[in-house]
Amino acid sequence: MRFKPAALLFSCLLASPLSALATCGVLEGENFRPLAGKEPVSLCERYEGQVLLVVNTASKCGFTPQYEGLEALHQELSGRGFAVLGFPSGDFMDQEFEDESQIAEFCTNTYAVKFPMFEKVSVKGEQAAPFFRELTEATGQAPGWNFHKYLLNREGEVVASFGSRTRPDDPAMRAEIEKLLGGS
Numbered sequence: 477m478r479f480k481p482a483a484l485l486f487s488c489l490l491a492s493p494l495s496a497l498a499t500c501g502v503l504e505g506e507n508f509r510p511l512a513g514k515e516p517v518s519l520c521e522r523y524e525g526q527v528l529l530v531v532n533t534a535s536k537c538g539f540t541p542q543y544e545g546l547e548a549l550h551q552e553l554s555g556r557g558f559a560v561l562g563f564p565s566g567d568f569m570d571q572e573f574e575d576e577s578q579i580a581e582f583c584t585n586t587y588a589v590k591f592p593m594f595e596k597v598s599v600k601g602e603q604a605a606p607f608f609r610e611l612t613e614a615t616g617q618a619p620g621w622n623f624h625k626y627l628l629n630r631e632g633e634v635v636a637s638f639g640s641r642t643r644p645d646d647p648a649m650r651a652e653i654e655k656l657l658g659g660s
Contacts, residue, residue: 499524499632501628502611505520511562511580523559525630526558527558527628530563530611530626531546531626532565532619534572535573536573537621537623539623540587540623542644543586545643546589546644547560547587547588547589548645553653558653558657561592562593564596564597565619572622579596580593614633615634629656
């Protein structure tokens with residue numbers, strides 16, 4: 477039996493670990509420590525197949541009260557395969573604490589944040605973490621301020637970008653999330 481080159485390539489891809497990578501999209505190869513934690517986690521392994529809202533956060537910003545709405549959104553939809561992922565950053569007027577334990581304490585004590593928060597990273601320019609460079613490239617929109625939001629589908633593809641002024645209860649953003657969760 478002779479295989480056509482395309483059929484052979486297709487069967488090899490199905491049998492290879494590369495086929496598993498397709499379900500992680502921009503999450504593939506991204507490892508971050510939980511906030512004030514020691515061991516990095518693989519975003520692909522931990523969140524594969526979930527709808528994600530990735531947010532760059534800051535504790536001393538006018539948009540910081542969005543933590544409350546982000547937590548409510550996370551709590552309401554997490555049972556349907558949704559998660560908010562927070563990434564503290566001091567890129568905008570240094571509005572984030574230096575010490576990650578201070579960030580964790582502030583988020584927990586002030587806003588009762590339970591959604592996953594990760595290590596403090598840079599989110600803009602050449603010093604941006606590769607993950608945020610990918611998010612920016614995928615949407616053409618870099619965070620212009622704290623609390624910029626990127627929405628990822630279950631395949632890890634970036635499907636939307638929302639600016640800092642978009643509140644967690646924004647009807648248009650909520651409709652996009654619901655559309656992605658649809659089959660749950």
